[in-house]
Amino acid sequence: MKKIAHQHDLLCGLDIGTTKIVTLIAEPVGDNEIQLLGLGCVPSRGLRRGVVINLEQTTADIEASVREAEENAQVSIHSVWAGIAGEHIKSFNSRGVIPISKIRSDPTGEVTQTDVDRVVEAARAIALPMDRRVLHVLPQEFIVDAERGIRAPVGMAGVRLEADVHIVTGAIASAQNIITCCKRAGLSVVDLVLEPLASAASVLTRDERELGVILLDFGGGTTDMAVFHNGAIRHTAVIAYGGDYITRDIAMGLRTPVDSAERIKIEHGAAHQRAIGRNEFLPIPGVGGREPREMSRSMLVSIIGPRVEEIFIAARDEITKSRIAEYIGAGVVVTGGGASMPGVLELAEEIFALPVRIGAPQELLPGDPLGLDPKFSTAVGLVKHAAEKYGNGDRMHSDGDNWVGRTSSKVKDWFQGII
Ligand SMILES: Nc1ncnc2c1ncn2[C@@H]1O[C@H](COP(=O)(O)OP(=O)(O)OP(=O)(O)O)[C@@H](O)[C@H]1O
Ligand SMILES: [Mg+2]
Known part of the structure; x- marks a missing residue:
């Protein structure tokens, strides 16, 4: 395989989804910008609800996806930034407090980078069950004495430094299974990144993040949220x-095989009656030698609509339960493959009673196949995340086995990325 001049500069995102595995090879250009070199996208057969349940199958699918991207880009890759998701992910907010280091006999001190690292470390010092590990520690704000809402506390004078952080944890077994599949496919994992955070990196604007926004990644196996x-x-x-x-419900409701239910959903499905015309009809293939039938599109919508509604109501309940509704100034952004369904926007607006838009990655190249397709948000976000960290040496080594221990450098990077 042809080697390009700066092979070591390549960034590769691997989105191991429930329905598809996407490999995206890119090259960093300029300030946090990336240029797409190659894409691989193959069906995923070894996952359920976002987690690997069949190592062999997933390894084979990763190999196929990576091979496709490598052939496409005419390069070979050895390490990836992989996404992680699934029901095992649990997150919570935490606070750390430390006295600020003093200079000589001065009663007040000045915050140093070491203080910032120490306070974040203090915030993450929480007891976790043996089978769970911290994936991300994401600083929200710092407090110096009584002054709140500080983003860059280094250099500020005070006695006491506090940090509010968001901690994302995951099951060690699920994380390890991803790393194992990658290893068997000949790849090392530079880092594991929470998938909705990656999607957020590719579709949210800075303004939305400031004003308050709910990101929903409506995937095949799960719907992931990040606020x-x-x-x-x-x-x-x-x-x-x-x-x-939804596909399984269509298959049952229409008594048709799952693959044809999936096709019907993609070709004719809609989540809201407002998204379809009156008197539209579609052909339904019969099962077990039965004759094909015709049905109204409106009936299909009456199967799909309530399922999508359930998903959005669960997301809304999450917002109410966590008492963050008042912070959502910019509304909701829906991405992931499910966001391509007509009527999703209308239904989400009704359920959330907020402005909604469909989020998709920007085109990385004019006319590239990823741009503007919501199902590629995670893969593009993984590479963007990698590009943000480009330059701090993370691409040069890979230590997937040690991903747990390297949080403190990640803390700085993520925080730099959000301010
Ligand atoms: N045009 C469309 N209309 C309706 N549904 C669609 C359309 N395009 C894709 N989907 C649905 O989106 C889902 C796949 O989304 P996506 O590719 O984001 O999932 P994934 O990343 O593989 O899964 P997950 O993130 O849950 O692990 C499938 O259920 C698919 O049927
Ligand atoms: Mg996904």
Whole structure:
């Protein structure tokens, strides 16, 4: 395979989704910008609801996806930034407090980078069950004495430094399974990144993150949420249903095989009656030698609509439960494959009673196949996240096995990324 001049500069995002595995190879250009070199996208057969349940199958699918991207880009890759998701992800907010280091006999001190690292470390010092590990520690704001809402506290004078952080944890087994599949496919994992955070990196604007926004990644296996306010992450959650759940319901409702239900959903499905015309009809293939039938599109919508509604209501309940509704100034952004369904926007507006838009990655190249397709948000976000960290040496080594221990450098990077 042809080697390009700066092979070591390549960034590769691997989105191991429930329905598809996407490999995106890119090259960093300029300030946090990336140029797409190659794309691989193959069906995923070894996951359920966002987690690997069949190592062999997933390894084979990763290999196929990576090979496609490598052939496309005419390069070979050895390490990836992989996404992680699933119901096992649990997140919460925490606070750390430390006295600020003093200079000589001065009663007040001055915050140093070491203080910032120490206070974030203090905030993450929480007891976790043996089978869970911290994936991300994401600073929200710092407090110096009584002064709140500080984003860059270094250099400020005071006695006491506090940090509010959002901690994302995951099951060690699920994380390890991703790393194992990658290893068996000949790849090392530079880092594991929470998938909705990656999607957020590719579709949200800075203004939305400041004003307050709910990001919903409506995938095949799960619907992942991330809520931002004042430029920082406030809440993350996973709803254990996605598009596959709708497809199964269509298959049952129409007594048709799952693959044809999926096709019917993609070709004719809609989540809201307002998105379809009157008197539209579609052909339904019969099962077990039965004759094909015709049905009204409106009836299909009456199967799909309530399922999508359930998913959005679960997301709304999450917002109410976490008491963050008042922070959502910019509304809701829906992305992921499910966001391509007509009527999703209208239904989401009704359920959330907020402005809604469909989010998709910007084109990385004019006319590229990823741009403007919501199902590629996570893959593009993984590479963007990698590009943000480009330059601090993370691409040069890979230590997937040690991902747990390297949070403190990640803390700075993520925080720099959001302010
Ligand atoms: N045009 C469309 N209309 C309706 N549904 C669609 C359309 N395009 C994709 N989908 C649905 O989107 C889902 C796949 O979304 P996506 O590719 O984001 O999932 P994934 O990343 O593989 O899964 P997950 O993130 O849950 O692990 C499938 O259920 C698919 O049927
Ligand atoms: Mg996904």
